[in-house]
Amino acid sequence: MIQVTNLHKRFGAVTAVEDVSFRAEDGVVTGLLGPNGAGKTTTLRMLYTLIRPDKGSAKVDGLEVAERPLEVRRAIGVLPDARGLYPRLTAREHIHYAGELHGLSGAALDRRIGELVELLDMKEIADRRTEGFSQGERMKVALARALVHAPRNVLLDEPTNGLDVMSTRAVRTLIRRLREQGHCVVFSSHVMQEVAALCDRIVVVARGRVVADGTPDELRARTGKDNLEEAFVTVIGSDQGLMQ
Amino acid sequence: MKALLSAVFRKEMRDHLRDRRSVTSVLGGSLLGPVIFAVMFTVVASWNRQDKPLELPVVGRAHAPSLMAFLERSGVRLSEAPPDYESRIQAGTLDAVLIIPENYGKEFAAGRSATVQLVMDNSRNKARFTIRRAQLLLNHYAGLLGTQRLMARGVAPELAAPVRVEEVDLATPERLAASLLNMIPLFLVISCFMGGLNVAIDTMAGERERGSLEPLLLNPVQRGTLVVGKWLATTVFSCTMVVVVAVAFVLVAKRVPLQDLGVKVSLDAVTAVGMMGAVLPLALLASAMQMLVATFARSFKEAQTYLQLLMMLPMIPGMALALSPIQSQMWMYAVPVLGQELLVSELMRGEPLGVAPFVLSTVGCVVLAAVCLAAISRLLSDEKIVFGRS
Numbered sequence: 131m132i133q134v135t136n137l138h139k140r141f142g143a144v145t146a147v148e149d150v151s152f153r154a155e156d157g158v159v160t161g162l163l164g165p166n167g168a169g170k171t172t173t174l175r176m177l178y179t180l181i182r183p184d185k186g187s188a189k190v191d192g193l194e195v196a197e198r199p200l201e202v203r204r205a206i207g208v209l210p211d212a213r214g215l216y217p218r219l220t221a222r223e224h225i226h227y228a229g230e231l232h233g234l235s236g237a238a239l240d241r242r243i244g245e246l247v248e249l250l251d252m253k254e255i256a257d258r259r260t261e262g263f264s265q266g267e268r269m270k271v272a273l274a275r276a277l278v279h280a281p282r283n284v285l286l287d288e289p290t291n292g293l294d295v296m297s298t299r300a301v302r303t304l305i306r307r308l309r310e311q312g313h314c315v316v317f318s319s320h321v322m323q324e325v326a327a328l329c330d331r332i333v334v335v336a337r338g339r340v341v342a343d344g345t346p347d348e349l350r351a352r353t354g355k356d357n358l359e360e361a362f363v364t365v366i367g368s369d370q371g372l373m374q
Numbered sequence: 375m376k377a378l379l380s381a382v383f384r385k386e387m388r389d390h391l392r393d394r395r396s397v398t399s400v401l402g403g404s405l406l407g408p409v410i411f412a413v414m415f416t417v418v419a420s421w422n423r424q425d426k427p428l429e430l431p432v433v434g435r436a437h438a439p440s441l442m443a444f445l446e447r448s449g450v451r452l453s454e455a456p457p458d459y460e461s462r463i464q465a466g467t468l469d470a471v472l473i474i475p476e477n478y479g480k481e482f483a484a485g486r487s488a489t490v491q492l493v494m495d496n497s498r499n500k501a502r503f504t505i506r507r508a509q510l511l512l513n514h515y516a517g518l519l520g521t522q523r524l525m526a527r528g529v530a531p532e533l534a535a536p537v538r539v540e541e542v543d544l545a546t547p548e549r550l551a552a553s554l555l556n557m558i559p560l561f562l563v564i565s566c567f568m569g570g571l572n573v574a575i576d577t578m579a580g581e582r583e584r585g586s587l588e589p590l591l592l593n594p595v596q597r598g599t600l601v602v603g604k605w606l607a608t609t610v611f612s613c614t615m616v617v618v619v620a621v622a623f624v625l626v627a628k629r630v631p632l633q634d635l636g637v638k639v640s641l642d643a644v645t646a647v648g649m650m651g652a653v654l655p656l657a658l659l660a661s662a663m664q665m666l667v668a669t670f671a672r673s674f675k676e677a678q679t680y681l682q683l684l685m686m687l688p689m690i691p692g693m694a695l696a697l698s699p700i701q702s703q704m705w706m707y708a709v710p711v712l713g714q715e716l717l718v719s720e721l722m723r724g725e726p727l728g729v730a731p732f733v734l735s736t737v738g739c740v741v742l743a744a745v746c747l748a749a750i751s752r753l754l755s756d757e758k759i760v761f762g763r764s
Contacts, residue, residue, distance in 0.1 A: 141757075175761075178592060179592075180588065180591055180592070180757070180760060180761075181757050181761075182757075200594045200595075200596075201594075203592060203593065203594040204594045208589075208592050210588045210589055210592060211588065212585035212586070212587070212588040212589070213585060213588075213589060214584040214585025214586035214587075214588075214589070215584070215586060216389055216584075216586060217584070218389050218392040218393060219385075219388070219389060219392075223385075223388070227381065227385045228589075228593065230377070230378070230381035230385075231378060231381055231382075231590075231593035231594070231595050232593060232594060233377070233378075233594075235377070272589070275589060276589075276592075
């Protein structure tokens, strides 16, 4: 469960996040939707402890991120904005390394790696070095690395960016499965169709503020538009950045 | 904590042992110094071989029979100079040629200074030894005759020589050797900076550049643990290079004709262990410094540029020591780089060293390395460093 209250962050003269509050429940997929530069990535970075908020609070399972970063990192699995791999290590070694850094080892870790290889359908690439992997294969490694410690809360920053149709489908399947298992899933996207296809709850962010928050139906009702896309354009106030 | 540290260390080792650039730069780079050393000393030794008789081609031998007889008595092999001797000297196939002018005998008999010419190319190192021997012999002959002439006129020869210069060479063979072997400490110090160079860049600047730093920092691990694990892997590479270089120098020194140079140097297994003990602490510091610089750098390329400049650092005291040897003081051992270079050159000179200099040089390096590592850990908490600056 993630609770964000009045988060604020500025870099020098630029205010990246003005005032963001939302709540993401367990067993629910929450989408952060907004144009590029709206503050989605900065919000997520504050949630996953790599940026300190200037003001406001962010709690993961009741733990304040700024105060207990190590515990928060144990409670979350993150696909960050940067998802680089080590070209000289195999996919399996990547997952293994992340597992060790989460304190896993031995047979338990090997079993978990086996599960993830199965779940993400990466048997063929598991023992290949990641140099030369396709975008989709790289994404699978990054996701497996993020989920190795079976975190309750999963944060995904633009998880389908740059993926082909097949890989996008695989990611969507994974997100649905995480929801079924009762995880709290938060993912950000600037692609409206992506959010519409997956989210139980949509938080629309623009210029560092939450401009709308609710289920797709609530959004349609609030804006008086039948079409979700029209609804977004209305709440954001422009159609900039919402196109694929 | 220990398990996490070990996980980071093992991952970095595996990653970089698979990196051909890291491994070849350690192995290839470490052999460069000893090979240059071997070639240089073999060549120098062949120039200076003492037992070779002096060969001296002469133009106009018939004009000075007594000088010729003197030279032959002194063991010089005289020969007729070829007609194109000037170009041969310039080309380096002849070292020097003696020319006796036609009027030598007339001037000599009249009691004036008779002129002979020694044709040479002073810019050729190879010829310098031959030239010096020829000059010494000719001066000796002139002095001999001068003395005889003064005595024949009833003058004490001492009157014509108010000052006599006697050369007293205080350099023991070992000291002389150490001055020639100054390149060894320099090479050992440079290996500290070369061995881990690529690993240090890749593990910090490279990590950020390929976008794997953010995922790494997301793990529930203290920044300090990550930094120390990476640092340990870097030091393994730089220490390996130091050990390989030290061993290679000792092996080469056994095969190089150092004795032909009239020098003795202690370069045995015990000295090699001492050299490693002196230099390895610097490898710890060099790795930490390089990682710190690589953390600041915006990219892999930028880190490379900065670190190549950092490599110049060990050259400065090395050059200074080579040009003007200084009397070492205790505090100097605690200064990184300077301390190591002093220690190694003193070890090679065979001077007895206590434990104190080793302790000082280790403490100096370890303290600074710890400061660097703490600084890197702080930098990794800096958003601007982690997410890049524009």
